[in-house]
Amino acid sequence: MRVSNSQLQQLTIFTTVVTGAGTGIMYFLLQKKFSESEYYRLALQELEACPVAMEKLGAPPLKVHNIHLMDRNNRVDQQTAQIKIPVTGSRTGGYLYTCSLRDPITNRWCLKEAALKLREGQTISLLKSSAAAARMQQITYRG
Template identity: 60%
Template sequence: QSRATSTRNCGLQQMAIFITVATGGGCATMYYLMQKNFSRSDYYRVALEHLKRHSGAMESLGAPPLKVYNIHLTDGHNRVSPARAQIKIPVSGTKSAGYLYTSSSKDTLLNRWCLQEAVLLLRDGRRIDVLSSSSDEPDDAGDQDGNL
């Protein structure tokens, strides 16, 4: 009888391990797919294009090379609806790192996203308005909390 109980417990342990691994793999796959959707979206790509064209921001980061990291899906700043997208993109270069805070709205007539705000907040607290002219200097005034 104890041998049958031992075999049954072993089977239950194996099933528990399998379920844990399968659930973890499913969660990891879903996280990867959500990150991929963000990186393919127009509101994400347009914001990064503006950052790359802003020479002052790129120089402050020490880019190129510009490294773009995954968005923190649990960050409350990242909100996307059918009409608006507000995201916080982690970026870094060889000199510094920070977050690109963006706000976009959907133009329903043209069926495209329009970038309304893009501000790079560097680790040292400097803010750079990425939508301004590429020759502008970093903007040290403003909100130091990383809020738009």
């Protein structure tokens, strides 16, 4: 049985469209899963509660962008969630670096480290602990 070139072209186009759509849907669903997670929400609440960071960004309005799924700073497993969230305000933007740990007893996430690194290079610790700020500095310089 012979298949014409035009049928092969149609099959190729169909396969490409279906694959592209599937990849796009999967990417969207992964982004949605991240944005609905407890560790993600805790980090954004901490940012919004820090008047210094919000003022430097020029927020409100605060715009939260999708995380880069291939970024090495974004690692999540059963006990630890380390993510880098891109954010912008009306003045500037930057990345919100966070590290959360899951409490084994309550099974809830607890934000351990959070720092906003602005485009200009300034880093603002969102948590009060200076030890946490020092650890966050190490994380921001590795990536």
